[in-house]
Amino acid sequence: MAIWNLGSINADIVYRVPHIPAPGETLSSTSRQTFLGGKGANMSVAAARAAAHVHHIGAVGADGRWATERLLEYGVDTSYIAELDTETAQAIIMVADDGENAIVLHPGANAEIPQATLQAAMAEASTGDWLVTQNETNLQRTAAQLGKRLGLQVAYAAAPFDAERVQAVLPYLDFLILNAVEAEQLQDATGTAPRDLPVRDVIVTLGADGADWHGANGKAHFPAMKVVPVDTTGAGDTFTGYVLAGLDRGMPMAQAIALATKAGALMVTRHGTADVIPDFSEVQAFQS
Numbered sequence: 001m002a003i004w005n006l007g008s009i010n011a012d013i014v015y016r017v018p019h020i021p022a023p024g025e026t027l028s029s030t031s032r033q034t035f036l037g038g039k040g041a042n043m044s045v046a047a048a049r050a051a052a053h054v055h056h057i058g059a060v061g062a063d064g065r066w067a068t069e070r071l072l073e074y075g076v077d078t079s080y081i082a083e084l085d086t087e088t089a090q091a092i093i094m095v096a097d098d099g100e101n102a103i104v105l106h107p108g109a110n111a112e113i114p115q116a117t118l119q120a121a122m123a124e125a126s127t128g129d130w131l132v133t134q135n136e137t138n139l140q141r142t143a144a145q146l147g148k149r150l151g152l153q154v155a156y157a158a159a160p161f162d163a164e165r166v167q168a169v170l171p172y173l174d175f176l177i178l179n180a181v182e183a184e185q186l187q188d189a190t191g192t193a194p195r196d197l198p199v200r201d202v203i204v205t206l207g208a209d210g211a212d213w214h215g216a217n218g219k220a221h222f223p224a225m226k227v228v229p230v231d232t233t234g235a236g237d238t239f240t241g242y243v244l245a246g247l248d249r250g251m252p253m254a255q256a257i258a259l260a261t262k263a264g265a266l267m268v269t270r271h272g273t274a275d276v277i278p279d280f281s282e283v284q285a286f287q288s
């Protein structure tokens, strides 16, 4: 089986600054580093590190060839990443000495993924494969609809949260994953609690409090592992990639969540995103 991920690919450019600049202020950075990022890329890397066969569907500009190459190095199939005549998405991340941050996100190629690229990918997908999307690209609804029609299992990570976008894909979903804040926002927008949504499996992640799974047999809670977190970015993406990889391999949901819980905990003990997502053997060996 395989996972098809219609997802964002970002250049995360991290500027270290003495403080977050005020309106009108000009400030020199003390360092600058570029990392592979984007929720989509993170999930592809996590699922590939969890030993799944992952095809990323997305787009970059010529300035993002390095990102496509890095995904390939990390074991992700990049045949369906289009190179467009536009810029690769960028996250300009300022991190101040006191840990405060501010981010400007430029969607670039993530918002212009050609429909033909999606269609070419879906033509290669098999019944029972997984299709996953998040809210950082165009074509989410088209992909969910197409995936469902082709007999794929359709998953959505509702982040960054947008009530209209989630509601547009809801009718096609087998699996929805969101964090506690997003779950509350969805309930405010729809008046429906996660357990009552018309989706087979819903997972609400709760950070250091673990995760709740609302499935056919009701709710099950999975406590988090006890670790000392140093950087919580990418925890949710890592968790989602591991759950999908487990399900794709035929694991029961509870077992897939148990594996993802370990991966998420290990991830928060590391600085960084895609580049530091733990691999399957590290996750299996991890005990807190």
Ligand code: ADP
Pocket: 159, 178, 179, 180, 205, 206, 207, 208, 209, 210, 211, 223, 224, 225, 226, 227, 229, 232, 233, 234, 235, 236, 237, 239, 260, 261, 262, 264, 265, 268
């Ligand atoms: P998001 O990054 O999308 O907000 P969460 O913060 O809920 O997602 O994290 C996803 C999962 O990662 C959690 O369900 C949990 O299993 C694990 N996790 C996150 N933060 C911690 C933490 N501080 N300690 C242990 N596990 C954590």
